[in-house]
Amino acid sequence: MKNTSPPATDDIRQRIWTELQRATVDRHHEWRTPVLATTGLDGLAQARTVVLRAANASTSQLVFFTDSRSPKASELHATPAAAFVFWSKRLNWQLRARVLTKLHSKGDMVESAWERIRQSPAAGDYLAPGPPGSALASCADVATAAHHLAVVVAQVESIDWLELAPEGHRRARLSASTQEWLVP
Numbered sequence: 001m002k003n004t005s006p007p008a009t010d011d012i013r014q015r016i017w018t019e020l021q022r023a024t025v026d027r028h029h030e031w032r033t034p035v036l037a038t039t040g041l042d043g044l045a046q047a048r049t050v051v052l053r054a055a056n057a058s059t060s061q062l063v064f065f066t067d068s069r070s071p072k073a074s075e076l077h078a079t080p081a082a083a084f085v086f087w088s089k090r091l092n093w094q095l096r097a098r099v100l101t102k103l104h105s106k107g108d109m110v111e112s113a114w115e116r117i118r119q120s121p122a123a124g125d126y127l128a129p130g131p132p133g134s135a136l137a138s139c140a141d142v143a144t145a146a147h148h149l150a151v152v153v154a155q156v157e158s159i160d161w162l163e164l165a166p167e168g169h170r171r172a173r174l175s176a177s178t179q180e181w182l183v184p
Ligand SMILES: Cc1cc2nc3c(=O)[nH]c(=O)nc-3n(C[C@H](O)[C@H](O)[C@H](O)COP(=O)(O)O)c2cc1C
Pocket: 033, 046, 047, 048, 049, 050, 051, 052, 064, 065, 066, 067, 070, 071, 072, 073, 132, 133
């Protein structure tokens, strides 16, 4: 017989972190490329796509890489609070995660991330001659010798999970110590 009892929010929490972790190793996972929303230096909203590099359920942390000279790096320095939005058509799940970020541009964490990335095509992203978004004299401008990789660790403060389903949508808000069902 089909079990129709509603799942506990604890089960949802576990499934969410399982999917987030999968997204860091599966190139085809839709949650690999969330949108990161920040507060611009002008006080207005900013958003862009990033690649999810790590997800740690036990510490509730998400990690992405960026160029330490990028506008988003300055924005996160000024306002560490940010939000991720993930959508998966396969799961029919939207995840909105409110986070507090810390940007690391030097130290062991950055150097070990650079060791992993330096042989990959993505290395060029962190060797650009100027900050992302700055003008290029020509599109053949050469890369710099030193990398500008920054590792951003985002501490998840709360998660808003929405599941779309024909038999009824479901929504839950999860924080470290609380969990509640919401009207979708
Ligand atoms: C699929 C995809 C993945 C991306 N991944 C990253 C990333 O992991 N880190 C990053 O800094 N920018 C990434 N970008 C580029 C950003 O979306 C953005 O264009 C760039 O970082 C400049 O953003 P900013 O001006 O807000 O700093 C990605 C773009 C796409 C389309």
